Amino acid sequence: MPETRRYQIRGVVQGVGFRPFVFRTAESHSLGGWIRNDSDGVVLEIQGNPSQLEAFIEEVRTNAPTLARIESVALLEQRSNGEAFDGFAIQTSERSAQARTLVSPDMGVCEDCLRELFDPADRRHLYPYINCTNCGPRYTIIRGVPYDRKMTTMAxxxxxEACEREYNDPYDRRFHAQPVACWDCGPRVWLRDSRRPEEDPADPIGETAGLLRDGAIVAVKGLGGYHLMADARNEEAVAELRRRKRREEKPFALMSASLDAAREYAQVDEVEAELLSSIARPILLLRKRRGGGIAESVAPGSRSWGVVLAYTPTHHLLLRDELDTVVATSGNVSDEPIAFEDEDALERLPEIADAFLLGNRKIFTRVDDSIARAVTLGDRTEVTPLRRARGYTPSPVKAPFRPPPLLAVGPELKNTVCLSRGEDLFLSHHIGDLKNEATRRSFEHAIESLSKLLEVQPGLIAHDSHPGYLSTAFAREQKALPTVAVQHHHAHMAACMCEHGLTDPVLGVIFDGTGYGTDGKIWGGEFLVGDYGSFERVAQLEYCRLPGGDRAVEEPFRVALSLLQQAHGSFSEVDVPVVNERSEQERQVLGRMIEQGVNSPLTSSMGRLFDGIAALLGVRERCRYDAQAAIELEQLIEPGARADRLLDWELHRDEQPMRVDPRPLVRELAGEVERGAGSAAELSLRFHSTVLDMVLRTCLEIRERTGIATVVLSGGVFQNEFLLRGSFETLSEAGFLVHVHRQVPTNDGGVSLGQAAVAGWGAR
Ligand SMILES: [Zn+2]
Ligand SMILES: [Zn+2]
Ligand SMILES: [Zn+2]
Structure with missing residues (x-):
């Protein structure tokens, strides 16, 4: 007896070829019915015998198109009588009052399109904007909803005619692919070479490859913005790029044509290979291999490369014939946002780029490359994001409760913003450090375009409790809306809880660089107990002076002197290079600053402790990029290693909060350096292992007192692989249930999610 069922399917099911897929599935089962988009996803009716219907819906669940993500399949209605359908139909959608569908992130070019790209018989042979419903731009070209061509920069x-036929044919891979285009109707690329302005080469991409092979630096338009490219095997070209970009040591990312090309210079395991080749195509941090032929100045002193595989058709056309790997770094001058508009690129980058490979498909929202890393945690490998942008935005994180519509504006560094819609928390792409006008504009654009795309009118704004952040100022300027200040490390903790759907109280181990504390001091080595609603600071790293404030972040030797002063009473007594290399005047000034607390705020930052120890051990006294000292201190050791002998430290249990006191450790390390005993690597391993001991023993004490055995690890310091892996393993062995970030960065890029969760919980 045939019956008719009505289903609603939610998730990423629009603009990803979902309706034609259901159409084809129904046809292949010879079932009648219809499907249409609605405000929550798609609704469909299907008619047949119960067993046929089961088989059909099972296939829909399991074989959905690459970009689709089914969140739920709900049976709304079931009836056994009624008219028989004449075949299966795709109904064009009525625009509903509130769009609730999820827009897909931008995706790398798919295998089918690649095959066509290099097929001389295909009508899109070598066409640099080839795409289909399974691949290509989405988030970066959308101006608003509903998602159709009119609302994208493809308008x-x-x-x-040929493209239109494909667009309207449910059997075609390009059915309703909004950015569909070809040589006849679509956008073009062209080359502008400042040294030969009159020329307009017929093969601009081939010409660009030639320039790169000859050692030129070229700005190349990608999905979310411009890259600056140079031949990665040409030491001179890479060094020149560094000079022009004013970027001294921070590693550049590499782009390779294929997995095989990447394997020549980097170690790639199975999980990494899969992620590298995924359509999200993040930059992945991979261990260097010896003798890969990549210029050393791509990532000087680093043990890894940041690697991304070619993800646009242009990249694939560029990276063939003797040029398989290039440096692909963001098209910007240090600290500014990446250029994404042609005029902007031409205006800002001529000092850097010899030539420009331009294109006239406009980018509406600039989006950087995402960065991720695979980490071993116990018996499994987890991928953890370090920067969440292209390929991931705007996929939401599901909150374990339903906050009201709100906006969280994020912190100052590595800023992202977050908007809520129902249980979905939408983290924006990585915006950057809110320190200049250009980044601030990009921050406002992100808020505006994301609200428009999601059709959310926030009724509340969450911000960092730091009074001086630009994001805080922005929140306060929105006079019509109430604001909620969220403590920085509470937000870190809440972000990790939210990702894992936790609502019961947890123990948050939050190791971070900088965050404004409830006592007005700079926090960052915190053991918090609480949930979204509130938290208690149960233990902290002992406060230490930061002579010169922010300058101490760039000059870790200042922190080393302060630690020595704290541990020994006076750093002048200590016979170590970090003291001896200071001038007499420097010693006096810094000594007085620390002594009297002049321009020397107190901090409990774990990030600073790592910096100070790096300077004490002679690893690095001045940083040329964010966290360089701590990164180099970690690079001396292997993530899975453990020292036989720990350093001494104390837990002052009677204080409120308890104090994790590193003074004995500082004295011991200074003694070893004075005696010349132990290499920097050995001492780094002892220090790192001792920090694991701090984590373990402090957590045990807290569990003893509170009974809480669920730990979340968050904060920028957990980008340290040794520390993340070690804390996870040590705590797990001791019977804790340990959660780490998997969807959003552990650094400040994840803070807006936590702000949204905390404010949303309070207002739900
Ligand atoms: Zn495709
Ligand atoms: Zn066409
Ligand atoms: Zn932070």
Missing amino acids: AFPMC
Whole structure:
């Protein structure tokens, strides 16, 4: 007896070829019915015998198109009588009052499109903007909803007849692919070479490859913005790029044509290979291999490369014939946001780029490359994001409760913003450090475009409790809306809880660089107990002076002197290079600053402790990029290693909060350096292992007192692989249930999610 069922399917099911897929599935089962988009996803009716219907829906669940993500399949209605359908139909959608569908992130070019790209018989042979419903741009070109061509930057390109036919054919891979285009109707790329302005080469991409092979630096338009490219095997070209970009030592990312090309210079395991080749195509940090032929100045002193595989058709056309790997770094001058508009790129980058490979498909929202790393945690390998942008935004994180519509504006560094819609928390792409006008504009654009895309009118704004952040100022300027200040490390903890759907109280081990504390001091080595609603600071790293404030972040020797002063009473007594290399005047000034607390705020930052120890051990006294000292201190050791002998430290249990006191450890390390005993690597391993001991013993004490055995690890310091892996393993062995970040960065890039969760919980 045939019956008719009505289903609603939610998730990423629009703009990803979902309806034609259901159409084809229904046809292949010879079932009648219809499907249409609705405000929550798609609704469909399907008619047949119960067993046929089961088989059909099972296939829909399991074989959905690459970009689709089914969150739920709900049976809304079931009836056994009624009219028989004449075949299966795709109904065009009515625009509903509130769009609730999820827009897909931008995706790398798919295998099918790649095959066509290099097929001389295909009508899109070598066409640099080839795409289909399974791949290509999405988030970066959307101006608003509903998601169709009119609302994208492709509106400027009316489809030719052939493209229109594909667009309207449910059997075609390009059915309703909004950015569909071809040589006849779509956007083009061209080369502008400042040294030969009159020339307009017929093969601009081939010409660009030639320039790169000759050692030129070229700005190349990608999905979310411009890259600056140079031949990665040409030491001179890479060094020149560093000079022009004013970027002294911070590693550049590499782009390779294929997995095989990447394997020549980097170690790639199975999980990494899968992630590298995924359509999200993040930059992945991979161990260097010896003799890979990559210029040393790509990532000087680093043990890893940041590697991304070619992800646009242009990249694939560029990276062939003797040029398989290039440096692909963001098209910007240090600290500014990445250029994404042609005029902007031409204006800002001429000092850096010899030539520009331009294109006229406009980017509406600039989005950087994402960065991720695979980490071993116990018996499994987890991927953890370090920067969440292209390929991931705007996929939401599901909150374990339903906050009201709100906006969280994030912290100052590595800023992201977050908007809520129902249980979905939408983290923006990585915006950057809110320190200049350009980044601030990009921050405002992100808020505006994301609210428009999600059709959310926030009724509340959450911000960092730091009074001086630009994001805090922005929140306060929105006079019509109430604001909620969220303590920085509470937000870190809440972000990790939210990712894992936790609502019961947890123990948050939050090791971070800088965050404004409830006592007005700079926090960052915190053991918090609480949930979204509130928290208690049960233990902290002992406060230490930061002579010169922010300058001490760039000059870790200042922190070393302060630690020595604290441990020994006076650093002048200590016979170690970090003291001896200071001038007499420097010693006096810094000594007085620390002594009297002049321009020397107190901090409990774990990040600073790592910096100070790095300077004490002679690893690095001045940083040229964020966290360089701590990174180099970690690079001396292997993530899975453990020292036989720990350093001494104390837990002052009677204080409120308890104090994790590193003074004995500082004295011991200074003694070893004075005696010349132990290499920097050995001492680094002893220090790192001792920090694991601090984590373990402090957590045990807290569990003893509170009975809480669930730990979340968050904060920028957990980008340290040794520490993340070690804390996870040590705590797990001691019977704790340990959660680490998997969807959003552990650094400040994840803070807006936590702000949204905390404010949303309070207002739910
Ligand atoms: Zn495709
Ligand atoms: Zn066309
Ligand atoms: Zn932080």
